[in-house]
Amino acid sequence: MRIITLKMGELDKGIYHYNYLKNNRPDLEEDISLKLGLIYYDKKEFNKAINHFENTIQINSKNYYAHYYLALLNETLENYTKAIHSFQ
Numbered sequence: 001m002r003i004i005t006l007k008m009g010e011l012d013k014g015i016y017h018y019n020y021l022k023n024n025r026p027d028l029e030e031d032i033s034l035k036l037g038l039i040y041y042d043k044k045e046f047n048k049a050i051n052h053f054e055n056t057i058q059i060n061s062k063n064y065y066a067h068y069y070l071a072l073l074n075e076t077l078e079n080y081t082k083a084i085h086s087f088q
Contacts, residue, residue, distance in 0.1 A: 011039050011042060011043050014035075014039050015036065015039055015040075018032050018035055018036050018039070019036075022036075029059060030056055030059040030060050030063065033052045033053075033055045033056040033059065034052070034053070034056045034063065034065055034066055036048075036052045037049045037050075037051075037052030037053040037055075037056060037066065037069060038069065040052060041069055041072075041073065046073050046076065046077060049069070049073055050070060050073055050074075053066040053067075053069050053070040053073070054066075054070065057070070067086050068086075070082075070086040071083045071084075071085075071086030074086060
């Protein structure tokens with residue numbers, strides 16, 4: 001869905017749909033949280049993206065995508081110590 005949403009330029013619509021799923025499909029929380037983080041990353045709403053990536057990591061500490069994007073965000077925000085920690 002993320003690819004379709006980005007191609008259509010409808011990031012807010014993607015957020016709406018993922019929040020709907022989040023409320024109705026708790027079994028998909030990890031994937032939904034990651035996807036919301038990616039959408040907020042694309043929107044440059046970095047604090048919201050960080051919250052979703054951290055939530056994804058709390059659910060599954062081995063979710064390497066969440067660690068990777070969290071590290072990129074921390075590097076962008078010049079939080080180098082946190083970035084290094086996320087890359088490890």
